[in-house]
Amino acid sequence: MTVALTDAGHARLTATQTLSHENKGGIDEAAAVEKFSKSFKVIPILDLALLDGTPDDKSKFIDQFRDVLMSCGFFYVKNTGLPDDLQSRMYDVIKKTFALPREEKLKFAIERSPCFKGWNELGREVTYGKNDMRETLSVSYNNRARNENEPLWFNCIGPWNVPTDDQVPEFRATSLEYLSAVHAVALKLLHAVAETLELPPPYFVDLWGVNDDSRPAHGFQFNHYPSIDVSESPEWAENLGDAAHQDDDIITILAQDMIGGLQVQNFDGEWIDVKPIQGTMVCNVGSFLEAITGGRYIATSHRVKLNTSGVSRYSWPYFLHARITSPRWLEPLADDILPEKVRNEKPDVKNRYEAMEFNRKVCKTIGEYRFYIKQMKSYPEAKAIHYPDVDWVKELNIDTILAKKFL
Numbered sequence: 141m142t143v144a145l146t147d148a149g150h151a152r153l154t155a156t157q158t159l160s161h162e163n164k165g166g167i168d169e170a171a172a173v174e175k176f177s178k179s180f181k182v183i184p185i186l187d188l189a190l191l192d193g194t195p196d197d198k199s200k201f202i203d204q205f206r207d208v209l210m211s212c213g214f215f216y217v218k219n220t221g222l223p224d225d226l227q228s229r230m231y232d233v234i235k236k237t238f239a240l241p242r243e244e245k246l247k248f249a250i251e252r253s254p255c256f257k258g259w260n261e262l263g264r265e266v267t268y269g270k271n272d273m274r275e276t277l278s279v280s281y282n283n284r285a286r287n288e289n290e291p292l293w294f295n296c297i298g299p300w301n302v303p304t305d306d307q308v309p310e311f312r313a314t315s316l317e318y319l320s321a322v323h324a325v326a327l328k329l330l331h332a333v334a335e336t337l338e339l340p341p342p343y344f345v346d347l348w349g350v351n352d353d354s355r356p357a358h359g360f361q362f363n364h365y366p367s368i369d370v371s372e373s374p375e376w377a378e379n380l381g382d383a384a385h386q387d388d389d390i391i392t393i394l395a396q397d398m399i400g401g402l403q404v405q406n407f408d409g410e411w412i413d414v415k416p417i418q419g420t421m422v423c424n425v426g427s428f429l430e431a432i433t434g435g436r437y438i439a440t441s442h443r444v445k446l447n448t449s450g451v452s453r454y455s456w457p458y459f460l461h462a463r464i465t466s467p468r469w470l471e472p473l474a475d476d477i478l479p480e481k482v483r484n485e486k487p488d489v490k491n492r493y494e495a496m497e498f499n500r501k502v503c504k505t506i507g508e509y510r511f512y513i514k515q516m517k518s519y520p521e522a523k524a525i526h527y528p529d530v531d532w533v534k535e536l537n538i539d540t541i542l543a544k545k546f547l
């Protein structure tokens with residue numbers, strides 16, 4: 141959900157932002173022009189209120205949703221049920237957290253956590269070999285620490301490494317409130333995804349242990365993209381806020397302020413702006429849904445441009461993940477159980493899908509993959525401190541040539 145901003149600089153930007161969508165219900169007209177094409181030029185808006193409406197409303201939603209999942213993989217949702225004031229409070233907490241002096245943020249730096257949680261300084265995160273021009277705080281859930289008799293990769297989740305109550309008094313209460321509210325939206329969407337495939341609504345929730353209360357693996361992250369003056373720092377001119385990637389989860393639900401910068405790639409290779417729209421959140425398909433549907437539901441590639449707007453940008457995504465002990469690779473749903481409309485949609489994403497397929501077969505479990513590949517690659521400094529001797533390519537017995545090509 142975009143946030144009504146109060147300070148003068150932001151309010152000015154909000155007022156001058158021209159939004160291409162008119163928020164009328166269902167999918168708006170701007171999106172309908174490009175209806176469900178893989179050459180999309182705008183991102184559709186879905187109205188979650190339809191799911192609680194009449195049976196007709198609901199089936200309209202499910203039909204639209206299926207088309208969106210097969211064509212674009214990215215969509216706004218409105219009428220999420222998340223209180224506006226919760227979004228504003230979350231936004232204030234995020235701003236306060238990143239505004240702490242560096243010495244204070246170092247107290248919860250990612251290097252202090254064997255679970256790769258905590259604050260990651262500007263420019264330190266690496267996505268596909270490039271440094272992202274953002275600082276982040278990986279929050280997620282406050283899980284218990286790994287027991288000694290559990291595999292090392294159980295450290296892919298663990299206890300919070302976040303500001304203390306003295307540093308940001310509202311941090312804990314607001315984050316917990318937000319996590320529970322956004323998780324409810326994610327569940328609603330995941331039930332609807334199952335319905336687009338004519339499966340029982342809890343199908344994926346059960347398959348992936350999404351409601352595993354004992355050790356929730358979902359991600360929650362704060363992102364701060366400071367404005368970079370490239371005339372002063374020309375060495376950063378070619379970097380991005382966040383390099384192009386697919387989300388490696390089931391579904392992502394992102395809240396952002398009104399600054400903009402997120403872009404998604406259509407199948408003609410064009411980068412399309414995901415402009416902030418008041419009262420909406422941005423959702424996208426993750427690689428798990430892409431894999432289980434044999435590439436029919438698209439985990440769209442996206443990136444964040446280098447922020448040169450003159451004003452900081454903040455975003456806070458929630459990543460719905462499977463239980464860490466779930467198998468990393470699941471055979472796609474058999475063709476004969478897919479509804480005809482989905483079955484007939486042949487994925488034309490060969491290269492992307494192949495890479496993803498390889499990538500998913502590399503590890504036995506989701507936790508193993510997150511720990512050895514994702515986290516160790518993304519946070520090299522933290523890896524060097526906690527796991528100096530671990531060589532993940534060897535550890536997982538990966539073909540080094542394929543690893544170079546695909547990972």
Ligand SMILES: O=C(O)CCC(=O)C(=O)O
Binds near residue numbers: 382396443457
């Ligand atoms: O900040 C954004 O708008 C997107 C961030 C993102 O794609 C991610 O953190 O995976």
Ligand SMILES: [Fe+2]
Binds near residue numbers: 385386442
């Ligand atoms: Fe992402």
